[in-house]
Amino acid sequence: MAVPTQKIRVSLAMGSCLLAIFTTILAxxxxxxxYAVWQQSWGFSDTALTAVFSVYVLGVVVTLLSMGSLSDQLGRRQMLVPGLLFILSGSITFMLASDIYQLGTxxxxxxIGTGMVTGAATAAVIELEPDGNWTRSAALAxxxxTLGAATGPTISSxxxxxxxxAEAWPFLVVVTLCILCITLLLRAPWPAGLGQRQHDFRLRAWRPTPLKVPRPLLGTFFFAAAAICLAWSTGSLYSSLGPSMARELVGVSDRALAGLFAAGWQLVAGISQFACQRQPLNRLILAGPGLLIGGLAAMAAAVLLASVWLFILATxxxxxxxxxxxxxxxxxxxRSAPPAERGSMTSAFYLAAYLTMATVVLGIGFASDYVGLVNSMLGFTVLISLAALGLMLARRRTQP
Known part of the structure; x- marks a missing residue:
């Protein structure tokens, strides 16, 4: 039996949105x-390194605050293409960078591109799921x-x-993927009535509107936001300081191998997400924080004992x-976001995650310049472990 034409159209559009997410996070x-190579070549501090990393978060946050709900009115695809053009421009700037200020640019x-793409693309993937399986579409997004986050450091390593x-040519991969993704988004047949521009919307009359969450959903939203913040905290640590931790704290001398710890973390996290999509949430709320707390304990031990094997276990x-x-x-x-406000609510969700990422990374970078990276890492493990324990306890009051 032939696959219905409508289902093919939906699959192509959904595939282009998933590729947009992958490309954006890869970049x-x-x-x-x-970062460690640039730091050694140009001689900037750990605080400066984490500041460069966090400038990215500034771009994401400003964009989410000003345009997070725009895709609900302008249309998902109309938001994704300009966002990918920003990603393309950023990759070209990386290729040509010769100092820390150009890295910051x-x-x-x-x-900015990430802020434009992530909320709109995630909302589109959920809407375009042909069978209405929100769990599967959320897991695919x-x-x-996570695959984008794993593939990027792997290519660079x-x-x-x-x-x-090596500081230049990996970004050619991003440029190529951006061009491919923009082409697919423009050419893929988009199903009528899904993620389209509102008929009465006029861009000239549009003004930035604050992100909002319906009052009856605030409890559910805060639970979800707390969970994503917790998940991204350790990921942001590996993304910004993972290679430096491997080299300075546990004795991995090979720069390429040290960089693969960040990629390995993201890959394992992605596989875990895919494997967990069929598990009941009440089971995951025990297993997830429990594993995280155990891993953080192994990380603290790896730092104190300078053990590569414990660091691998922690990862x-x-x-x-x-x-x-x-x-x-x-x-x-x-499951909870209403269709008319899905872009706004999803953007608010990612806003919380990115703000947490910036806070964690800047805090560790600042602390490491004053109390050392070892003490900073030990403090991090304690704080995140307490947050994970709090999430486990919160399940008694909030039903996701």
Whole structure:
């Protein structure tokens, strides 16, 4: 039996949105193994390094605050294409960068593009799911996020090992993917009535509107936001300082291998998200934080004992725990967000995650310049473990 034409149209459109998520997150994580190289070449501090990383978050946050709900009115595809053009511009700036200020500019452009793409693309994937399976569509969106986050550092790490000019050519991959994704978005047949521009909308009359969450859903939203913040905290640590931790704290001398810890964390988290999509949330709310707490304990031990094997165990356990918690968060939002406000609510969800990411990364970078990276990491493990325990206890009051 032939697949219905409508289902093919939906699948093509959904595939282009998943590719947009993958490309965007790939671009945002591509520089991770290269930060240590730039830091050594240009001689800037850990605080400056984490500031460059966090400029990206500034771009994301400003965009989400000003345009987070725009895709609900302008249309999902009409929001995605300009966002990918920002990602493309940021990658070209990375290729040509010669100082830390140009790195900051590249990160800002990438952050603006990410803010435009993530909320709109995630909302589109949920709407375009042909069978109305929100759990599956949320898991696919989360998987695209995590695979992009794993592939970016992997490409950069391999470039450090096997090529010269590794600080430049990996971004050609992003440029190519951006062009491919924009082409697919423009050419893919978009189903009528899904994620389209509102008939009475006029861009000239549009003004930024604040993100909002319906009052009856505030409790559910805060639960989901707390979960995604917890999941992304450890991920942001690996994305910004993972290679530095591997080299300075546990004795991994190979720069390429140190960079692969960040990629490995993201890959394991992505596999965990895909594996957890069929599990009941009440089970995940115990397993996810429990694994995260165990992994953080292994991380503290790895730092104190300078053990590579304990660091590998910590990487695996924290990634599995964060993956399970990420599924809890995305499924909760997918089930609760009303269609007319899905873009706004999803953007508010990611806004909370990115603000947490910036706070964690800047805090650790600032603290490491004053009390050392070891003490900063030990403090991080304690704080995140307490937050994970709090999420487990919150399930008694909030039903996702």
């Amino acid at each position: 945002s994580h591509m520089p991770t193994p290269l 590249a990160r800002l452009l990438t952050g 989360a998987l695209a996020f 391999l470039a450090l090992r096997w090529t010269s000019h 695996l356990a924290t990634a599995m725990g964060a993956g399970a918690i990420g599924v809890i968060a995305t499924v909760t939002i997918a």
